Amino acid sequence: MSSAEILIVDDNAVQSATRRAILERAGRTAEVASGAAQALELLEVEGFRSGLSLVITDHCMPGMMGPDFVRELRARRMGVPVVVLSGMADAENEYEGLNVIYRIKPFPPDMLISLVASLLDTPYQQSA
Template sequence: MTADILLVDDNQIQAATRKAVLSAPDRLIVVAEDALKALELLQDAEFRDSLGLIVTDHWMPGMNGPEFVEKLRQFLPEIPVLVLSGFPDAEAEYEGQNVVFRLKPLAPEQLRSLVKSFLDSQPMSRTA
């Protein structure tokens, strides 16, 4: 299995909406319903090597965004990660984890533009 984007979100409606917003004919998006499922998918080297971006929610049951990114960075230290959260104070929890943090809601055109900049390898301002 291969993918361009791994979308991690426990909210099925938000995940489906983001997938629809980001879909393009030349783009494959895989959705994981939680961080544990995402980590399971990332054990597959072919899948992992095909990714250009991981988009994750901050607040998820079982394992939240900072815990997920911490585990992810142990074996994928350089993959771009976009964290989306409705909690402004959550950004501080990603200190030193090399992620881009954005507050929800994000307008569809803003999300598309941001993701395009990742996939096109354009330099951008990172936080945390």
């Protein structure tokens, strides 16, 4: 498994493949996980984990919803920035205290590229 800068977690294969293509065209390296369980398996691979700089996840996923996935990331001492993309504006409060950036879908490609650049091309300050 090669290292990726960005992990995209989404059970919608079309959306995740599209986001990956957009980010790779912008010069990023991205890996896709079809859900939280697969993402957590990838994070067990040390080489993958050490190269990871950003997680972009869906809110609604079968098996484990976005807030539980982010809690699991944080429990594993994963302090990387997390962007949650959701079609549900009222779900943002479920991420309180988890230090995420919450955006509503649809999220245009140029905005995705800009957000990723702002997170990865400037020093990231994690709040306590």
